[in-house]
Amino acid sequence: MNKRQSSLETTILIIELLKRIPKSWWITAQQLKQQLAEIGLDRDIHTIQRHMKSLVESSHFPIDMNNRSKPYGYRWSQQAVGFTVNALSxxxxxxxxxxxxxxxxxxxxxxxxxxxxxxxxxxxxxxxxxxxxxxxxxxxKVVVAPETQPLLPPELQPDVFNEVSGALYNNYWLDIAYRNAGGEVKEKTVMPLGLAQQGPRLYLVCRFQGYDDERNLAMHRMLFARSTSMTFERPEGFDLKQYSKEARFTFGEGRKVKLSFRIRKDAGLHILESRISEDQTYREHEDCYEISATVVESRQLQWWLNSFGEDAWAIDCQSIEAVVA
Known part of the structure; x- marks a missing residue:
């Protein structure tokens, strides 16, 4: 490799490093090494550390280094505008x-x-x-209109989301202090598996250490969260999308039922337009619609049916097993 090629590769490496330095959190040389490797720039850790040291010491780039504990972290100074190559349109x-x-x-x-x-x-x-x-x-000119009574999002404890999302991203065990609905505070180590936003609330899907079932923890009830450096293997059988489809966030347990009910036409027209399942069918009567559909049984389903009051009647839920039998 000639001197010109070496200088060009070093310049490209520096540019890619500068592009990956965040402004609001600390990134380590190891994390930078991993990100560079993903785009084909595989460099040893000592090379990354050497270049980062030069950037911190340079007067051209306002980069801070957190050397209070190892591994050292890097970020742009609060007054810095960061680093971009092209201006946004x-x-x-x-x-x-x-x-x-x-x-x-x-x-x-x-x-x-x-x-x-x-x-x-x-x-x-x-x-x-x-x-x-x-x-x-x-x-x-655009807005997302709420379908139910709008609620303000509950406040999260400082740094809780950063610690939780960081542990989730890196597959690290997470230490938490959690206040349950009864007001009891418990300290646990959990395996973070997914995040779900339900209306204004944010939930962490996780497994408690020593258990193999999933729990939903409201993020606003976490008093403390700290990502550990201990990694874990994600459970092979866990699928967050399937977990959601089974109504796990709406007080369900994944049990499918055959739902049928009658509803007055003025109250039920929107259900014909926005179906509650792919296999939904209906029969039209003089004053109502008779609707049938396969759905997941949950408390939210019951709340939804009850919200129609006297406009819905003849409500029947049969388990799929019973229907097949």
Missing amino acids: IQESLILQMAHKTLKNLLPSSLMDSMSGFFEEANRNISHAQDPAKEIQWLS
Whole structure:
């Protein structure tokens, strides 16, 4: 390799390092090494550490180093604007701003923080645009309307989401202190398996150490969370999407039933338009619809049926096993 090629490869490595330094959290040299390896830049840890030391000591880049404990962490200084190669267009800024609102509680905090520079640039582009572009007006032209009584999201303890999402992302065991619905505080070590947002609330799906069943823990009831450095193998049979389909977040246990009921036409028309299952069928009578569908039994299903009051009647739920028999 000639000197020019070596200098070019070093420059590319430095650029990729700068792109991966977050602003709101600490990243280690090992984490940077792993991220670079994913794009084909496989370098030994000593090379990464050497370059990071040079960047911290350089007056050109406001990068902080946390050397209070090993492994050392790196991040942009709070006053820094971060590092980007290309400027975002107004269209890209709009998409990023909308994505940030939607994804901020569903992606690992490490990933969201690593994108903080892009989000901040998007906000600057939109707020400092010279003309009232149609792209900017779009933000005031779309809204997600609540289907039920809107509730404000409960407050999370500081750093809880960062620790939980970090442990979930890295497959690390998680130490928590949790206050249950009865007010009792318990300290547990849990295996984080997934996050679910249900309305304004955020839930962690996990397994307690020593158990093989899943639990749902409300994030706002966590008084403390700390990611450990102990890794675990994710259970092969666990599927978060299937877990959700089984109504585990709506007080169900995955038991399917054959539901049938009658409902007045003015109250039930929307159920014909937005079906409650793929196999839903209906018969039209003079004053009502008779609806049948296979659904997962849950407390939320019961609440939904009760919400119709006297507009729904002849409600019957039979287990699938009973129907087959």
